[in-house]
Structure formats: C-alpha cells, structure tokens
Amino acid sequence: MQMLRNRSIRSAIIITTTVITVVALAITLFTTLVNFNITTARIVESSSEEINKQLVLNYENYIDNVTETANYISQTTNEYGLNGNYQDLNSIYAQASNIQSDIVNIALLDQYGKKVYASRDDGVNGELVSSKWFNKALETKEIFHFSSPKSQDIFLVNSNEKVITVSKSVKYYIDNEKYEGVLVIDLSMNNINNIASRTNLGEGGHIVILAADDTLVFSNLMSCTTNNCESVQIVDKYNIGSKQVVVDETDMFLSINTLKNTRWRIASFINSEDIAVSRRNSQILSLTVLVFTFTITILAATLIARRISNPIFKLRDHINTINNGNYQKIKLEGQKEVVDLADNFNQMIDETVVLMDQLVTEQKAKRRSEFKALTTQINPHFLYNTLDSIMYLSESNENEKVQRMVAALSKFFRISISRGKNVIKLEEELEHAKNYLLIQQIRYNEKFTFEFDIDERTLDFRVVKLVLQPLIENAIYHGVNTEFDQGHIIIRTLIKNDRLHLEVEDDGYGIPEKKIGELYQDIKGEDSYSSVGLKNVYQRLKIYFNNDSDLEIESELDEKTIFRLVLPLERSKK
C-alpha cells in the first residue's frame, strides 16, 4: 500500500489489478502444474509397475509351467522307477520335447554324468561332471538351477540354438535301489522372447533379466548382449525397486523385481518420454496463459484507468488555466463520479465568476470614490488665499494685477474642473501649473521667477490632472526663500528610459538627506494625515497607474531641490 501512496490513479489501478491478477493466476497455474506433475509421475509409476508386474507374472507363469513339467517328470521317474515301469519312463523322456515345444532336450543323468534316460539317442558329453549346471544341481539340492543362455552341452552333437539349461538333483529308483542323479532340461529361448515381445514397453522400452551373480541372462534390446550394456549397469546400481532413469538419452521408468524360483531379476525399462513431453507442453501452455492474461489485464486496467483518470487530468489542466484567469466551464464525459465532480466544479466556477465580478465592480467604485475625494481635497485654502489677495489688490487699486490674477484664476479653475475628467493632456496640466504660478507670483509680490523647460514630445501624453500644482505649491512654501532672495522655479518635462518625467526644481536651501528619508516615509507610508499635498499626489498616481509610477526627491544643499514624478508613457498616451 505504501508504494501506491504517491502514485497516480492510473498507475495505482494498473499496478494493483495486474499484480493481483497475475499473482493469483501464477499461484493457480503453479499448483496445477505441480499437481499435474505429481499425478502424471504417479500414473507413470503405477502403470509401469503394473506392466512390470504383468511381465513378472507372465514369466513366473512360464517358469511354473517348466518346473511343473520337471516336477511331473521327476515324480513320474520316482513312481515308475518304484514300479519298475522303465519302458514307459523311456518313452516319456523320449517324447517330452515333442509334447512341450519349448523343451529342446531332456535327460536324467546319474551322479557320474552318464545318461539314464534322455530325449535323444546320441551320446552325452563325457565332461558333464565338470559343467557348471551339473555341479550346482548336486551342490544345492531341492531347487532348480537356471543357467544363462548358451549352446546345448548335454549331447555330443551340437547345434547353434541358444538354450537355457534347467537342472536339479533328483532321486530315482532302479530295481528298488535309490540313486541320486540330475534331471536336466534345455529350454528354447522362444517363450522368453515371446513374452518380452508381447509386452508393449514403448519406443526403446526393453527388459533385462539378470542372474544372481548379476550376469546378463536375457534382454530383448538388440544392443544389449553383454554385462557392459548400459541397462545392465543401471540394474546393478539400483538392485531392486522402481526409479525414473535415462537410458540412451531417453527417459525410462525402471522397475526391477525378482522372478520366483529362478534367482533371476527382471528389469523393465518403459519409455516415459510422453510424460516429459506432456509435462513440457503443460508448462508452455501455462506460460502462454500467464503471458496472455498479463497482457489482457494490463490492457483492460489501462483502459479503465484511462476512463477514470483522463477526465481528472482534463479537470486538472482546466484548473491550471483558471489559475491564469480563464473562468471557462468544463464539459466532461466519463464515470459518473467524475461527471458529478465536473458539475460541482462548474457550479463553483459560476459562483466564483459572480463573486469576482462583484469584487471588481466594488473595487472600481471604491477607487473612483477615493480618487474623487483626493482630487477635491486640493482647492479650498488656495481659493480663500487667492480671493483674499484679489481683495487686497483691489483695495490698493492695483487693477492690472487684479485683472491678471482673476484671468489666471479663471483658467486655473477651468482646467481644475475640466468637465469632471480625471486625466488631461500634459499640455493642459502645464497650462494649469502656469496659471497657478502666475497667481502665486502676484500673491508673493514677484518674489520668485519661474521658467518652463518642456520637451515638445511630451505635450500630447496624458497625465492625472492637478499633480504638478501641489509640487509647485511645495516648492513655493518650502523651497524658495521668499523673504530675502529672489527664488527661481523650473518646471521640466522629459522622456527618459521610456518614462515620462515631470520635474519641479527650486533653488532654495535644499533638503538634507535625513529629511528626504522622513519625507519619503510621510508620502509613501500608510499614515494618511501628514503632508497632505504631496501624499495626495502620490496616492492618486498609485491608484490610477496601479503602482506603475513614482515620486522622487533629489536635492543639493544650498543649490537646488527637484521633485520628480516618473510616469508610464503607454497608459498616459491615448
């Protein structure tokens, strides 16, 4: 869960869905596969063991047949011998190989290896006493001894046919005298071959029969003719039981069992490649299913995640544009929750737009009223003083001055009012300033002179009206020394750094650095009750130009002081 915390919805959905599906499927497939392998292994084991069992039973059956015949003959030899019925005994031996086709030779030999009865008329081998089967029979009595396949060696006349010699010590009677001898039967390989070939052991499957001394008795595998054969080595190694082995690079299931009464072991090698193939197939199938499901899951999860996250992304991008001031509504398609979200968002936008409009309107109204209030603050004192001066001049009959003053006052007020406009051409503003200066010059009895230094290009720019007058007023009251000296005031306009500069320069005492700091504090600070005139100008500029304006003070002590308004060009040119 921790790893999903900071991920996008899309990857969270895809990762979760895919991981859960694939893990669940992988577990299912793995257990199925393991089960399948165990089951098939068990089936192979039990079917192979069953085949081996059948083989063992078939061989035992055959061996039982042989021993039964041998027992019958030995019993008959006893009985007939006791009865002195030698004629019949002779014929039984003579015909035995005719009656039972797999009996090649049969003979009863005395303990010196001489023939007593036999299926053949020719003489027996003189060296029988030294042959292995003969001695074994006499050494370990009561049991049948089965030899390995070899050419017959009972009789003198030989043949190429391979036989297995079965020998056993027996008692026989002649003239009521008991003798010990050896009953010997040569078996053809036919039946042993037949039983092997009748059994289906699969491609390359084969059997191996080993004697007690681990020598090869029989194998139906063409290449397995000696003890060095790979299969014989394997049987030697495992002794008995069942085992999955590899023979000649082929998977085989080996079962080894004993063959009753023979002291032989029979091993069956049954081809189990099919199992390996089907196991491989099921592994490939499982892997395919896993990969297929993985792909499908990722695709489906991506699709669903997209349907959910795309509208959300859209919404997010839309909100970003809103941050840039674009209050558009959004139209979303997708899951219900997302559509609801969009609807709610749209409602919010509606409300925001209404609120914003309200705010803007309110702000405008507020600014207008502030602006008006500030503009109207200028006049009263000046008007009273001027009217007082006019009255004084007329009393002293200086009519010409009265005329000039009234004319200037008249122009002054016309521009002041300017049909209620707040912004006027700089030319008009300069005119207004000139009139003011004229009025003040008369009032201060020509104690100062003034000049205009105008850049002609500036005249058409528009400025907030009545901004120069407070600066000039300031210069007259605080700048020029009206008592002892003849002051001089310069009104200057210029364009510098793409800004419009309006300067009022006087040649008074100047203002110390420290005092300029305090002035800035008064003008630009929040306290609205000090330095009424300059602060008023500054505030109006701020309101009108949205901070895109400044008031600078520059002074050299006993030389000059400049009050400068720095205004934008663009907005004032219309």
Added chain:
Amino acid sequence: MKRIILVLSLLLLSGCQPQRPVKVDMLIYNTNDNYMYQFANDILDLSSYDIKYAIVDSENSQILQNKQINELIENDTKILLVNPVDRLGAYVTINAAKAKDIPIIFFNREPLKEDLEMYDKAFYVGAKAKESAMLQAELVKEAFGPASELTRYDANNDGVIQLVILKGEESHQDAEIRTNVIISELEAAGYQLDILAIAGADWVKEASYEKMLDLISLHQGKIELVVSNNDAMAIGAIEALDDQNIFNDVNSNGQFDIDADSFIPVVGIDGIPEALRLVEEGKLYGTVINDSKESAVKIVELVRALVKNEKVDDLKFEITDDHYVWVNYKKISN
C-alpha cells in the same frame, strides 16, 4: 503438601518418558496360511514397551513383498523381519539391506546359505527341515519296532514296510528334504522299504484325500504305512482310510485302537490342532511339532539384540555358522 508432591512426581515422570518404541514390521509371506498367521501372532504377543511388532501381509506375492521391503528400507527401518515369499530371491533383499547396513532376519522360509553368507547381519531363524523328518522316522521306528523283526503293522509279515509317501509341493524345500530324509533315515536304520508311491498332494488335505483313495484301490490292502510331509495331507489320508473302516474301537473305550489289526499308522508333521486332536482320538499315529512359540521367542530376542546393537554372541541360544538360529521339533504320539 501431598498434592504438591503428587504434581511434582507426575512432572518428573512425564519428564523422563521412555523413547518412542521401535516399530518392527514383520513381512509374512501369506497370512492366509494358518500356520504363519498363528506364528505372526505369537511374535505380536511378544511386543514390549520399547519394541512393537506389526504384521505386514505380502499376500503370497514376491512383487508386493519387494515393494514393502523397499518402502521399509527407504523409511530407514531399524531391522527387517522377513518371511519370504520366494526364498531363492532373498539375495536381492540381503543386498538391499546390506547397502543400508540394516540387519535382516528371515524366518520359516530359509534362504540359500550362499546368500546369507553375503552379509554378517543376515540371519535365519527356523527349524531344520531335516530334523522334522528325522523325528518322523523315530515315530515310524516306534510304531514298527526294531528293523530286524517288525513287531507291529507288518500286515503281510514279509519284514518289509510297504509305504506310501504324501509329498508336499514338488520342489518345495521342505517337501524334498522331508521325503528324502525319512527314506534315508529308515534305510540307514536298516529297515527294508517298499515305497509303493510318492504322491504329490501340494500340502493340501483335499488333494491328499483324492490321491489316497486312488492309492488304496490301486494297492488293495498292501499299504502298511502312510508318511505325510505335513499334517494337512495326513488328515486327508486319514479321511480316505476312514472310508475303508480301518479305524476301529475294538474294546469300546471311546478311543480307536492303534493295536487293532486293521490299523494303518499315519505320521504327519506340524502339530496343527486338528492333528493333535486326531492323535488324541487314535486315528493319527503321531506328528512332529514345529514349536512356533519357541521360534517367536528366539526371533524376538534376536531382534532386540540387533536393534539395541548388542552382541548376538551373548544371546541365550547359539548362532550356528554365524547366521542360523535353529528351532527344535518335538514328537507327539499316543
């Protein structure tokens, strides 16, 4: 206080619990063989707190027994106790046990000596087949008297015993040995034998009954002795003879008279309950008991020594030729 002591002593007792007992599976060639079933149960009864026995039936299939042996060896059994189906195939089992150093005891069906000698921890517990026949010969000697002058049952008084032998399964070790030994023992003792027949009856009562009927009619009154390789066949023979009214209660004492002229002695081997009853009644002259209880005791003691890694030489009984523990037979007669 008493309670505390009780609790403490219980704790102590549980603390020194004995180890888990050793489980010994005995593989019985076929539990349908009554004798072997009885034998197996005799061993089972000797289970102790530290060695527990269990019967595993091989259902007369060496294939099944091979599988059972393989499983036991794979499960690291402490010991193998085998009554083999095919005694000749025992070399395979011995090799398998030797490879894992597991001691192995065969019983009642004797592997070849050369096989037992391959492994110093391979043993055979059982009776000598030979001995049963030797005791059977003793019974015959008791019945007929000395070889020089037969005092009883020589119906034709020719000084020769006319006998039939009921042989067990042909080629079966016991059948061969018992048949050969009874003959050679009697001959060695100087008895003159006229063996009328050696009839194979596969250890079974019914087959023996049929064979006996044939022999009775073939040899019309000539038969003076019936030697059977086991009790079951002896009982079959007695039933056949019974049809000829040879068993008579002359003195009416409720018991058949073995001295009656018509009486033909039958001797068996095994001492099964029915045979013992017939000995009691007087129909069966005698039998030889293979004492399964004695065998069981010897097997269990040998198992204990081998499982506990004790020296087998210290056992109360002798181990002959390093591999054989012989169990004795006993004669039973009236």
